[in-house]
Every structure is written in structure tokens, then in C-alpha cells.
Amino acid sequence: MDIRANNILLVEDNPADSWLFREAMKLNAWNINLHVVTDGVQAMDYLRGAGLQAPPARPDLILLDLNLPRKDGRQLLAEIKADSDLRRIPVIILTTSSDSRDVRMAYDLSANCFIRKPVELDQFCAMVERIRQFWLGTVQLPGN
Numbered sequence: 001m002d003i004r005a006n007n008i009l010l011v012e013d014n015p016a017d018s019w020l021f022r023e024a025m026k027l028n029a030w031n032i033n034l035h036v037v038t039d040g041v042q043a044m045d046y047l048r049g050a051g052l053q054a055p056p057a058r059p060d061l062i063l064l065d066l067n068l069p070r071k072d073g074r075q076l077l078a079e080i081k082a083d084s085d086l087r088r089i090p091v092i093i094l095t096t097s098s099d100s101r102d103v104r105m106a107y108d109l110s111a112n113c114f115i116r117k118p119v120e121l122d123q124f125c126a127m128v129e130r131i132r133q134f135w136l137g138t139v140q141l142p143g144n
Contacts (some may be wrong), residue, residue, distance in 0.1 A: 006032045006136050009046060009059035011076065012094075013038045013068050017117065021063075024128035032136070033057065040071025044079060047086055059089055060141050063131075064111075066095040066102060074105060081110040088142040090135065 012018045018036050025034065035056065037043045043064075046056055062080070066073035073093065080086045090112040095102070098116050106114045115131070118124045135141070 006060045006141075007057040008032050008034050009043065009062045010034060010036045011038075011040065011043045011062065011064045011068065011073065012036060013065065017065070020121070020124050021128060024125040027125055028129045028132060030132055030136075035059070039069045040073065040076035040079075043076055044071070047080070060143070061135055062089055062091045063094045064091055066093060066097055066106075074109070077106065077109045077111055090139075090141065092131065092135070 010018060010021060012021070022034065025032065035046065037046055043062075044050075047059070049056060064073045064077060068076070071079075073095070077091055077093070080089065080091060087110070091110075093102075093106045093111045093114045094117055095114075096117050103114050115127065118127055
């Protein structure tokens with residue numbers, strides 16, 4: 001299905017959730033380059049290539065947790081969507097929150113979708129596969 005590897009930025013501070021995501025990718029044979037950062041400051045540094053000798057590949061998709069240290073996902077989402085160079089990158093909120101205020105806020109800040117993380121491994125893997133099928137197989141991404 002994929003002609004080239006997609007670049008995914010996972011912004012997740014929970015090592016167990018990052019591990020689960022990687023394992024689900026392996027099970028579903030994703031053809032992607034995954035980069036993981038653990039807070040919003042690292043995410044913006046990555047997106048802007050700050051401190052790197054060569055800028056990283058621009059993500060085709062950002063998976064963003066809301067509850068992060070230093071700069072939380074809400075602040076990061078607002079900053080990404082306010083930046084004319086970054087705003088077209090689709091951002092999927094991937095969080096444990098089911099608070100309706102978080103859902104509304106995410107969409108008010110132009111998140112592309114809001115997904116609540118399942119707690120069961122098989123459900124988590126199925127969710128990851130649905131993300132791949134839709135975002136990397138069905139929709140046309142804006143590209144670099």
C-alpha cells in the first residue's frame with residue numbers, strides 16, 4: 001500500500017504507551033519512520049529542527065497526547081496550528097481523557113481528530129491499525 005515510508009511524530013511522555021504503539025506497528029507491519037518525543041518543548045524543537053545538524057523529515061502525521069510535561073498537548077496543538085509552516089500537518093489527539101471539554105478544546109484548536117486510548121492491548125493494536133488504514137491509506141495527506 002505505502003510507496004514510501006511515512007514519517008510519524010509521536011508526542012507521548014508515557015514509556016508504556018510509546019512501547020505499545022511501537023509493538024502495534026510491528027504487529028500491523030507499518031512502513032513508517034517513527035520519531036518519539038516526550039514533551040511539547042521537544043516536539044517544537046523537532047518540528048523546527050532546533051539543535052539538529054540536519055532538519056528531520058517533516059512528519060506526515062502527528063500523534064499527540066494532551067497531558068505532557070513542560071508544554072502540554074493543548075499548548076503544543078495551539079502552537080502548531082498557529083504556525084503557517086506547520087498547520088497543515090494532521091494532528092491526531094491520542095489521550096486517556098474522555099472529558100468533553102478536552103474534546104471541544106481539541107477541535108477548537110483545529111485538531112484533525114480526537115481518539116481516546118484503549119487500555120486493553122488488543123483494542124490498542126486495533127486502534128493503531130485503524131489509524132494507519134485511514135490516515136496513511138485512505139486520506140491524501142498534504143505532504144512536504
